[in-house]
Amino acid sequence: MSQSPVPGRDTAYVWIGRGVGGRPAPAGRLLRRAGAALLGRAEAEIVVAHGRDGRPLVAGCGAGARAELAVSVSRSGSVVVVAARAGGPVGVDVERHRPLPAAALARRWYAPVEAGWLAGRPADGQVADFLRLWTAKEAVGKALGVGLRDGGLRRRMPVPVGSDGSLRPVPGVARLRVGHPGVAGGLVVALAVDAVDAVPVEVVVVEADEVVGTGEEVGAARPGAHVAAVRSASTERTSLPVVVRGS
DSSP states (O other): OOSSSEEEEEEEEEEEEOTTTTEEEOHHHHHHHHHHHTTTTTTGEEEEOOOTSOOOOEEEOSSSEEEEEEEEEEEEEEEEEEEEETTHHHHHEEOOOOOHHHHHHHHHHHOOOHHHHHTTTTTTHHHHHHHHHHHHHHHHHHHHHTTTTTGGGGGGGOOOOOOOOOOEEOSTTTTEEEEEOOOOOSSEEEEEEEEEEEEEEEEEEEEEEEEEETOOOOEEEEEEEEEEOOOOOOOOOOHHHHHHHOO
């Protein structure tokens, strides 16, 4: 599937870089790939930098006018996830599914209504639901440009409904929507957007595999859900491991 913008249609891309041999995936390469695909430039013309607010920024230089693309980046172990959209910035977050004291962590960090909801969920699904809520909070905070500051962990999220990619309104936050595109390999990924109008946005997940020995990547893209249009922002890495160690 082409990763070039289609006239009259908005597309939010989520690139998944899983690394090779335990080595972290190259975030810079994924960012340059995103810039080349969405800005219509050669990768050699793409510069990865940071804006004044510290968030990552991709710029197309070389011939023609300078073009910029706001992006979002998240890491979990050797996995790097990059999200971008030509029509506006996005927020993304990734966590790896692993054993966690989900109910106890929810009581400590989440709003009481969310902690109560999680406690009532089937035991074998509590970790997945906890991580869906956590990644949603991270992604929304990045889309807002504030991270988890100012009570971000207490910010209520829509009840997780699985990983079908559909974006749902965030309670009490005008225009913000968040969802979980389906990603294989034990990963939980959240994507947040600021829905400024009713123009559909296609969410596409791209598995970016680094070819060993060449440093090049090949991607297999698959479409996600159609959602409302975007205007959001980007990102840093998740802080869940810090929270778990301190609990």
